[in-house]
Each structure stands twice: as structure tokens, then as C-alpha cells.
Amino acid sequence: MIAVLGLVVGVVVGLLVRPEVPAVVEPYLPIAVVAALDAVFGGLRAMLDGIFVDKVFVVSFLSNVVVAALIVFLGDKLGVGAQLSTGVVVVLGIRIFSNAAAIRRHVFRA
């Protein structure tokens, strides 16, 4: 519950405060958000499976974000930033879908 509250508060704060994102971080933010979403779905699924470990969640969340940003950064340096970020988004999207399917089976029994 508190976790859900944290998400809601984060969204509200982001919408209300409109913090300025530094230009250096700006290109990596969308990829980082998608990676974090992937970690959250994985965590949700793990919780439904009863195998949720907060330490694992924290590590996966942070490493997901960092690695995703790193890949985009590297891609930008190599001149294939757009393609690489597309690839990252595709991979993360597939994982989010498979996790969402598992969650769906738990929640809707279907």
C-alpha cells in the first residue's frame, strides 16, 4: 500500500513541481523509466509468486535503470543511439509483457 502511495505521490509531485531535468540526463530518462517499469512488473510478479525479496528488487531496479541508461549512452557515443534505444525498449517491452501475463494469471486466474 505504501509502495502504491509512493508511486502516486511521485507522479503528483512530478506533475505539480515540474522539476527541470538537466540536459545531460534528459536523453536517458525515457529509457530509464521503461527499465524501472520492467523492474516493477518483475517485482510485482515475484510478490504474487510469494518470492519477493526487497533487496533483490532494489538491486534489479537500480541496475536496470543504470544499465539501460548506460546502453543508450554507449549507443549515442557509437552513433547508433536511436537503434540501440529502440532495441532496449523492445527487449524491456517483451519482458514487461511476459511479466504482465504472469501477473494476469495470478490476478484473473486466466
Next chain:
Amino acid sequence: MNNDENPRSQEPERPEQPDAGVSGAPDAPVRPPAVEEVSGRQRLLAGLWPPRVSRAQLIVAVLLFGLGLGLAIQVRSTSDDSALRGARQEDLVRILDEVDDRTQRLEDEKQRLDAQRTELENSSDQAEEARKQTLEKERQLGILAGTVAAQGPGITLTISDPSGAVAADKLLDTVQELRAAGAEAIEVNGVRVVANTYFSGEGGDIQVDGKKIEAPYEFKVIGKPQDLEPALNIPGGVVQTLEKEQATAVVERSEEIVVDALRPAERPDYARSSSP
């Protein structure tokens, strides 16, 4: 990705079982999967409803807060800059080209309008100039047509004709001679001599434009006196011819001749100006 593999490999490692359980559901539809799923649901509900403050909850809340923040910022910045932010490079290039084209077109139009404005200003200046010239011309033509009075240097030619021997053609010759010498305005005994002036009658009974005039005939002529006087006095000229007819002609130069006999401006009945 390696780092990510770890938690994922730890987590899905065991989820294999529930997956297997679910996929096994068609085989054993009733009991085991139901228990598994209900327990998953219960875990979700249990995590959701009684809000417990635990370490795990707090940590996840902090991370999710960060996620929500990033999400909101990204959504806002994406929707802020409208269509351009998400546009592909080719689209951006095309849009840029279009904007350039448009700028070029507008620039061209501006130049065209500027030129037009300059032209209009010039033409209004020209219209003013033309109006002045027209006024000036009207005055000049008025002098020629006899509708306005004229003054300037010239001569006075007085022809006394005691014997009544001067006929109309002699007066006409005089006028021709004066015109040939550059006379600009001529008046005979109060009658303005213009382009369609005619002389008629015999000696002693002379009419100018149908108006009878009596000797002595006094010509008031505006022109260059130095030209007019010799033109009349040359051997075989007007003065000599008149003297042969027992008439006397006297030419006097003057710096100020006033020709103030007028004739009304007549509008031609048929002739119309063909110039625009």
C-alpha cells in the same frame, strides 16, 4: 544486462513453478492451481490493504516514487514540446525544409510588396509632378488659345492707313511674319489673334474674326523684340510692302507689352483628344 540477469534469473527461476502450475491447469483444472492463484491474490490484497510500514514497503515506495517522478517528468516534457520532440530525423529535416521554403516565399512576397510600395510612392510623386506640368501646360496653351492674358517684352506695330489701301491679306501677311519671327501672343485693335483667326474685307473695311476694326491698326505682339523688329523691317518685308501701299508702319520695341484681349475657350464639337 548482466546485472539485470541476476535478479531476473533469481526471480523467474522459481516462477517457473507457478507457470508450470498454470500451464498444468488444463490437466488438473480444479485444486492445485486454484490454491496457488488464490494465494497469489491474497498476497496482493494483503500487501495492499492493511497498510503496514515495513522495510520492504518503504524501500519499494522510495523506488516507486522515483519511477513516478521520472514518468511524470517524461510525460510532461514530451507533451510540452508538442509534435517536434517525438518527430524522426527525416521528418524534422522535412519540416525544416518546409519552414525554410515558407520563409523564402514570405521574403519574396515582402520584397514584391516593398517594390510595389516604392512604385506607388513614386507614381504618386509622378502624379503630383504631372499635375504641375499639366497646370503649366494649361497656362501655356491658354496663352496660345487666347483664353488667358499675357504680358512680356515685345513690340507694338502701328499701321496707319489713311487711304484705305491695306487689305485683309496684308494684315494676314503681317501676322504670318510675326509668327514666323516667334511672336507668342498677338492682339489687333483689341482682338486676340489665335490659330483660327481670320481676316476678311477690303481696304478700309477690315474684319477680324467677324469683328470690324478701324485704322490705324495697332498690333501688340509679345515675343523677342530683337527678332520681331528686324523681321518686319527687312527689305521686301512687311513694312516696305505696306509703305508701297501708301500706308505707314511704325514699330516700337517695348519691355512690357500687355495682351489682355481674351477669347472664350471653345470646346470642339467633334474633335476629341486621342491621347489618353
